[in-house]
Amino acid sequence: MDCLSSTDKCQKIMELARRRGFFWQSYEIYGGESGFIDYGPLGALLKRKIEQKWIDEFVRKEGLMLIDTPIITPSIVFEASGHTTYFTDPVTTCKKCGRKWRADHLLEEKTGESFEGLTLEELYKKMLENNVRCPECGGELESPKFFNELFKTTIGPYSENVGYGRPETAQGIFSNFKRLYELARGKLPFGVAQAGRCVRNEISPRQGPIRLRELTIMEIEFFFDPENPKCEKIFEVKNEKLRLLPEKLLLDGVTEPIEVTVEEALKNGYIKSEWNAYFMVKAKKFVEMLGIPSEKQFFKEKLPNERAHYSTQTYDQLVELSRWGTVELSGHAWRSNYDLKMHMVYSGEDLRVFVPYNKPQKVRRLLVEPNKKALTKDFGEEALRVSRLLTLTQPEFIRKSLDENGFYELKGDGKTYRITFEHVNLKEVEVEEKGKRIIPNVAEPSFGLDRLFYATLEYAYSEKDGRVVLKLPRELAPIEVAVFPLMTKDGLPEKAKKVYCMLLDHGFMVEYDESGSIGRRYARMDEVGTPIAVTIDHQTLQDNTVTLRDRDTWEQIRVKVEKLPLTLEKYFREKVDFKDLAKLC
RNA sequence: GCGGCCGUGGUCUAGACUGGACUAGGACGGGGGCCCUCCAAGCCCCUAACCCGGGUUCAAAUCCCGGCGGCCGCACCA
Numbered sequence: 001m002d003c004l005s006s007t008d009k010c011q012k013i014m015e016l017a018r019r020r021g022f023f024w025q026s027y028e029i030y031g032g033e034s035g036f037i038d039y040g041p042l043g044a045l046l047k048r049k050i051e052q053k054w055i056d057e058f059v060r061k062e063g064l065m066l067i068d069t070p071i072i073t074p075s076i077v078f079e080a081s082g083h084t085t086y087f088t089d090p091v092t093t094c095k096k097c098g099r100k101w102r103a104d105h106l107l108e109e110k111t112g113e114s115f116e117g118l119t120l121e122e123l124y125k126k127m128l129e130n131n132v133r134c135p136e137c138g139g140e141l142e143s144p145k146f147f148n149e150l151f152k153t154t155i156g157p158y159s160e161n162v163g164y165g166r167p168e169t170a171q172g173i174f175s176n177f178k179r180l181y182e183l184a185r186g187k188l189p190f191g192v193a194q195a196g197r198c199v200r201n202e203i204s205p206r207q208g209p210i211r212l213r214e215l216t217i218m219e220i221e222f223f224f225d226p227e228n229p230k231c232e233k234i235f236e237v238k239n240e241k242l243r244l245l246p247e248k249l250l251l252d253g254v255t256e257p258i259e260v261t262v263e264e265a266l267k268n269g270y271i272k273s274e275w276n277a278y279f280m281v282k283a284k285k286f287v288e289m290l291g292i293p294s295e296k297q298f299f300k301e302k303l304p305n306e307r308a309h310y311s312t313q314t315y316d317q318l319v320e321l322s323r324w325g326t327v328e329l330s331g332h333a334w335r336s337n338y339d340l341k342m343h344m345v346y347s348g349e350d351l352r353v354f355v356p357y358n359k360p361q362k363v364r365r366l367l368v369e370p371n372k373k374a375l376t377k378d379f380g381e382e383a384l385r386v387s388r389l390l391t392l393t394q395p396e397f398i399r400k401s402l403d404e405n406g407f408y409e410l411k412g413d414g415k416t417y418r419i420t421f422e423h424v425n426l427k428e429v430e431v432e433e434k435g436k437r438i439i440p441n442v443a444e445p446s447f448g449l450d451r452l453f454y455a456t457l458e459y460a461y462s463e464k465d466g467r468v469v470l471k472l473p474r475e476l477a478p479i480e481v482a483v484f485p486l487m488t489k490d491g492l493p494e495k496a497k498k499v500y501c502m503l504l505d506h507g508f509m510v511e512y513d514e515s516g517s518i519g520r521r522y523a524r525m526d527e528v529g530t531p532i533a534v535t536i537d538h539q540t541l542q543d544n545t546v547t548l549r550d551r552d553t554w555e556q557i558r559v560k561v562e563k564l565p566l567t568l569e570k571y572f573r574e575k576v577d578f579k580d581l582a583k584l585c
Numbered sequence: 586g587c588g589g590c591c592g593u594g595g596u597c598u599a600g601a602c603u604g605g606a607c608u609a610g611g612a613c614g615g616g617g618g619c620c621c622u623c624c625a626a627g628c629c630c631c632u633a634a635c636c637c638g639g640g641u642u643c644a645a646a647u648c649c650c651g652g653c654g655g656c657c658g659c660a661c662c663a
Contacts, residue, residue, distance in 0.1 A: 015596065015597080484623095486621085517622065517623090519623070523624070547623080554623095556623075
């Protein structure tokens with residue numbers, strides 16, 4: 001099976017996906033639209049099962065809250081989150097044929113280096129240096145411009161009411177923080193999960209199911225106190241091994257991941273947040289449950305210029321795929337308090353959390369009081385936001401900068417405001433505090449469901465005796481059990497249908513098939529990953545036993561019909577090995 | 586720096602260079618039947634396609650242009 005060449009394998013999977021109804025390109029009858037795929041009957045089931053597995057592992061077992069918020073989002077939300085400013089990619093246009101391309105991707109193809117995070121000028125300079133041309137017609141390229149990848153729309157009949165399709169589900173969580181914090185009964189830490197459709201107007205998606213314009217993201221925002229960032233469950237995973245490629249080593253030119261325990265990774269500062277480390281272990285195990293062995297995965301830290309605008313540290317979980325090389329399946333960002341802070345600035349809501357002291361403390365505090373008049377004079381409509389932003393900034397920083405430079409550069413939603421002495425009154429006061437108000441920090445594990453789906457298929461794909469066997473993990477199989485009468489006579493179909501109905505009643509996903517030869521029916525089920533086939537033969541009519549046939553070994557055992565639901569229950573829910581099932585019967 | 590290739594039933598493809606007998610062939614799949622069977626057996630019947638639009642021509646799957654979609658190589662870099 002490993003002798004398959006990489007394109008071969010991918011082609012075979014894509015073909016299987018179309019032929020058996022896992023997925024295909026959308027809008028085929030109109031020539032297709034790149035960046036969109038349809039999930040077919042089996043694909044839709046498999047996708048849901050992967051999502052369900054994720055909910056089971058993260059929401060149920062980790063005690064997170066699952067929510068579901070809209071795709072369409074009013075523009076102010078993404079102004080606050082910074083996406084209207086930062087969710088952009090450099091696009092360059094061919095002077096000859098007019099085609100548009102991701103400038104950094106063209107450079108990357110050309111040089112093999114990564115060019116994320118360069119300025120437009122730097123990019124253009126590099127493009128000229130490397131003589132990057134239009135891949136389609138060889139024409140000269142214009143200097144790149146930033147293209148915002150948010151899908152824009154209007155809400156209702158008023159064209160000025162702009163909305164965007166969300167590029168991540170996270171903002172639906174952040175904008176609900178207050179209510180969710182209430183539902184968490186006012187205690188940190190707590191986590192919120194969401195799985196849903198997102199849209200990103202990619203400039204030129206060319207990697208099939210890997211780079212989509214409409215995708216499903218499953219993400220968690222885990223809120224914790226930055227002054228008490230300990231993960232209380234870290235001891236459970238401290239000896240777990242992670243394959244890591246941290247920034248420190250990347251900068252030294254290391255290209256192979258190292259294997260370290262979680263404890264070491266934290267001690268060496270490879271991973272800065274315990275909560276992120278904890279979820280990285282969970283992510284490794286989750287991906288393993290999809291059939292992708294841990295030695296095929298590793299986590300690579302994003303360099304500062306590659307990171308998203310909100311991130312303090314990000315690791316990508318990568319996996320090796322046959323055609324597309326190493327591909328990100330999940331990202332693990334430490335989002336600091338960026339999002340909540342910006343939503344405070346834009347909404348005016350207090351999204352801080354009150355953490356009481358054991359007893360009240362008298363403290364001297366430096367206070368920064370915004371001077372409304374001066375702010376309005378200099379910042380007009382933005383004055384209110386500037387003033388909110390000011391009160392959320394460490395007063396000491398402001399004073400230090402004012403003292404040293406005469407001004408302070410207040411950074412917010414992609415803009416920088418120059419604050420001078422006249423904008424603020426600095427006061428030192430003695431106050432009695434009963435507790436502190438903090439903006440929680442956020443650990444964000446974020447998974448791309450479509451990529452997980454593809455990777456699952458690829459790692460399940462195998463061939464045996466010239467036919468395809470899809471070795472999906474049993475709990476992911478879209479069809480769990482197939483029921484076949486050995487022949488279509490002597491009452492075998494009737495008996496088989498009874499067994500089929502009984503299994504349906506017990507909640508299994510079952511398929512009945514009586515067409516063609518028995519071997520052909522087994523083969524069909526192997527190809528779509530059905531783990532168990534139940535066959536009704538002449539012996540069934542005598543002693544009420546059926547055969548169970550294992551997808552991976554093609555071995556068979558006989559089981560009493562009455563014991564069938566229980567046996568399958570053991571197999572699917574309790575993960576009893578096929579060969580041990582016989583002993584139970 | 587440069588170039589190239591491809592799009593035909595559900596899937597894989599023949600046909601294209603050299604336009605006409607193509608009513609578009611095959612294999613696999615799928616449906617029905619025979620057979621009555623534990624790993625894609627065999628036989629019969631059926632099913633279903635030239636990516637879209639325009640042009641050239643008496644005639645276009647075939648040539649030209651445009652669109653949509655898919656893909657690759659050399660060189661360079663490491």
